[in-house]
Amino acid sequence: MTHVSLIPTALANKFPSDRPTVGYGVHRVVGLETEFGIHAPAHPQASHSVMSLELINAYGHKLTSEGTNVASTEWDYNEESPLSDARGWQMPRSIAHPSQLTDQALANNAGQDIHMLVNLILPNGARFYVDHAHPEYSSPETTNPIDAVIWDQAGDRIAQQAADHIADANGAAEMILYKNNTDSKSVSYGAHENYLVARDLDFDELSDHLIGFFATRQIITGAGRVGIGSLNDRTGFQISQRADFFEEEVGLETTIRRPIVNTRDEPHATPESYRRLHVIIGDANLSQYSTWLRVGMTSLVLSLIELGELPMVELAEPVQALQDISHDPSLQTQVLVNGRGWMTAIEVQRIYQEAAQTYLDRYGIDDQQSLDVVNAWAEVLDLLEHDPAQLADRLDWVAKYQLLNGMRERHALDWSNAKLAMLDLQWADLREEKGLYYTLVSRGAMRTIVTVEQIQQAISMPPTTTRAWTRGRLIDRFGAHLAGVSWESVLVRPFRQGPLQRFQLLEPLAATADDFNGLLAAGKPQLTLEDTPENQTELTQLLKQLQPYRVTGRK
Amino acid sequence: MAQDQQRPPHQRHEEDQHIPDPLPEGTPSPGSASAQSADLDSLLDEIDGVLEVNAEEFVQGFVQKGGQ
Numbered sequence: 001m002t003h004v005s006l007i008p009t010a011l012a013n014k015f016p017s018d019r020p021t022v023g024y025g026v027h028r029v030v031g032l033e034t035e036f037g038i039h040a041p042a043h044p045q046a047s048h049s050v051m052s053l054e055l056i057n058a059y060g061h062k063l064t065s066e067g068t069n070v071a072s073t074e075w076d077y078n079e080e081s082p083l084s085d086a087r088g089w090q091m092p093r094s095i096a097h098p099s100q101l102t103d104q105a106l107a108n109n110a111g112q113d114i115h116m117l118v119n120l121i122l123p124n125g126a127r128f129y130v131d132h133a134h135p136e137y138s139s140p141e142t143t144n145p146i147d148a149v150i151w152d153q154a155g156d157r158i159a160q161q162a163a164d165h166i167a168d169a170n171g172a173a174e175m176i177l178y179k180n181n182t183d184s185k186s187v188s189y190g191a192h193e194n195y196l197v198a199r200d201l202d203f204d205e206l207s208d209h210l211i212g213f214f215a216t217r218q219i220i221t222g223a224g225r226v227g228i229g230s231l232n233d234r235t236g237f238q239i240s241q242r243a244d245f246f247e248e249e250v251g252l253e254t255t256i257r258r259p260i261v262n263t264r265d266e267p268h269a270t271p272e273s274y275r276r277l278h279v280i281i282g283d284a285n286l287s288q289y290s291t292w293l294r295v296g297m298t299s300l301v302l303s304l305i306e307l308g309e310l311p312m313v314e315l316a317e318p319v320q321a322l323q324d325i326s327h328d329p330s331l332q333t334q335v336l337v338n339g340r341g342w343m344t345a346i347e348v349q350r351i352y353q354e355a356a357q358t359y360l361d362r363y364g365i366d367d368q369q370s371l372d373v374v375n376a377w378a379e380v381l382d383l384l385e386h387d388p389a390q391l392a393d394r395l396d397w398v399a400k401y402q403l404l405n406g407m408r409e410r411h412a413l414d415w416s417n418a419k420l421a422m423l424d425l426q427w428a429d430l431r432e433e434k435g436l437y438y439t440l441v442s443r444g445a446m447r448t449i450v451t452v453e454q455i456q457q458a459i460s461m462p463p464t465t466t467r468a469w470t471r472g473r474l475i476d477r478f479g480a481h482l483a484g485v486s487w488e489s490v491l492v493r494p495f496r497q498g499p500l501q502r503f504q505l506l507e508p509l510a511a512t513a514d515d516f517n518g519l520l521a522a523g524k525p526q527l528t529l530e531d532t533p534e535n536q537t538e539l540t541q542l543l544k545q546l547q548p549y550r551v552t553g554r555k
Numbered sequence: 556m557a558q559d560q561q562r563p564p565h566q567r568h569e570e571d572q573h574i575p576d577p578l579p580e581g582t583p584s585p586g587s588a589s590a591q592s593a594d595l596d597s598l599l600d601e602i603d604g605v606l607e608v609n610a611e612e613f614v615q616g617f618v619q620k621g622g623q
Contacts, residue, residue: 035622035623037617037619038619039616039617039619041613041616044616044618048619048620049620131622131623132620132621132622132623133619133620133621133622134619134620134622178617182619183617183618183619184614184617185618185619187618187619187620187621187622188622189619189621189622189623190622190623192623254623255621255622255623280623402595403598403599403602406595406598406599406602407599407602407603410599410603418610418611418613418614418615419606419610421610421614422606422607422610422613422614423602423606425613425614425617426605426606426607433605434605436602436605436606439598439601439602439605440598443598443601445594445598
């Protein structure tokens with residue numbers, strides 16, 4: 001496979017040769033995951049795992065009943081190893097918390113496999129599946145923050161369409177989905193970001209930089225929460241949904257003793273070239289603007305870390321700082337930065353923003369997406385400092401806080417009032433007629449940065465710039481001839497006979513629409529299982545084009 | 556370093572913490588203040604209309620199982 005890169009050659013030549021880089025500006029391979037809250041108000045005792053299963057299966061049913069293919073085979077877990085750790089050791093299964101074993105098929109109480117689909121791979125290249133007791137959408141791989149927003153928001157619509165499909169069934173109980181991160185009792189669930197970074201980048205260097213950035217970026221990316229403490233034992237409002245659920249600085253866990261920097265190392269890509277940075281600290285954002293900045297700012301910071309050009313900001317007490325910052329929506333809280341003194345989160349973020357600006361200037365990076373992010377980042381920091389209310393049309397936490405304060409004033413409520421907790425919850429309700437975020441959007445009170453049409457299209461079509469194109473389009477066109485699909489592999493069995501042919505798509509930037517247009521072009525009809533000369537010809541062509549990715553024997 | 560161990564000038568103790576209103580009392584551009592507040596009033600009317608009525612029970616019932 002020839003080496004492919006996102007970085008234009010002229011720019012790559014300007015980068016220091018001793019610093020391996022796999023992205024530039026805001027351009028980087030990224031995918032977003034959302035674990036949705038799931039609730040059936042009329043059936044409080046309903047099993048969350050079973051509801052999640054029903055939801056996933058409902059979406060599979062919806063697609064197939066509309067004549068759309070979906071890869072509903074068992075997920076190809078050959079490559080999945082969630083217990084391998086970035087620091088180079090394997091955690092013995094016996095000491096892993098049972099809930100960490102995401103690569104086990106679900107079983108019922110009697111230990112028998114449940115014969116429902118736990119996992120779908122969709123024509124848009126995403127994965128929609130049951131993770132623990134939540135439905136989860138993992139977006140296809142994208143290469144810039146705008147695309148990341150589009151396919152993330154497509155996931156929200158997909159999940160809601162699944163719930164609507166259940167609601168259409170006779171006698172079905174209403175199932176409500178929430179794009180939030182806590183039930184404000186004791187439980188948190190994630191909205192993870194995945195960024196590919198250069199494998200040769202020293203992991204300790206990476207995590208040392210990320211701790212300060214992650215502890216402070218919440219003032220822009222937070223989704224807002226009513227209640228303080230992981231057990232919700234104090235009243236009030238805080239900036240982040242997730243902050244109170246973090247206990248460590250660096251570690252492998254994602255469900256207990258959560259770390260600010262997660263070390264899970266499953267690149268789902270050429271391991272010699274890439275590490276997948278698995279970011280578990282973020283809040284799920286309804287706001288497109290918040291999601292866009294979350295991905296854009298983080299991508300920029302990673303580009304600087306790869307080049308060794310990010311100033312070091314070392315928090316004296318990162319976990320405490322994370323929570324102190326979250327607990328103060330006035331943004332006045334200062335945290336101790338070693339060697340720099342006491343600083344507000346705004347001041348810390350300015351260090352990163354200014355470094356990003358300097359980096360773009362130095363290398364002459366002037367593409368619109370990179371400039372838009374760095375400029376918006378500066379503007380948001382200025383407004384947070386001087387007039388945060390102006391950000392109520394952009395940032396989740398500010399918009400939510402404005403509504404909460406309006407309600408408190410109007411009805412003379414204190415923070416313990418259930419109405420405020422209801423508002424917090426309903427902000428994230430994915431039903432467009434109920435969700436308060438959608439209410440604001442429909443009134444023009446919340447900015448959007450992508451169109452309804454773009455989101456609509458991304459429900460069924462993959463991004464063109466990554467291997468997700470081949471994954472999604474293969475499912476749509478050749479689904480009848482696929483035996484298995486995962487992030488980095490495809491199993492083909494033409495006409496359901498003969499030996500399986502296995503193809504590995506380890507390079508996320510190969511097998512894109514540029515490589516596979518024609519055969520996998522949009523609008524081409526599905527290939528049936530009928531063994532006709534035409535179908536034979538198309539399959540032969542497909543296998544020929546896939547030949548460079550062919551692997552023989554299983555690893 | 557000596558500065559490291561001092562409390563910062565603006566740091567407040569959690570229990571004393573007053574959560575300030577982010578809506579500025581400052582100096583909005585002329586003519587926009589009343590329009591903004593009318594907008595917010597109308598928005599709150601709509602929120603009041605769409606918010607689940609049985610808030611206490613609804614919020615209590617929203618219990619999730621562990622996640623990542």
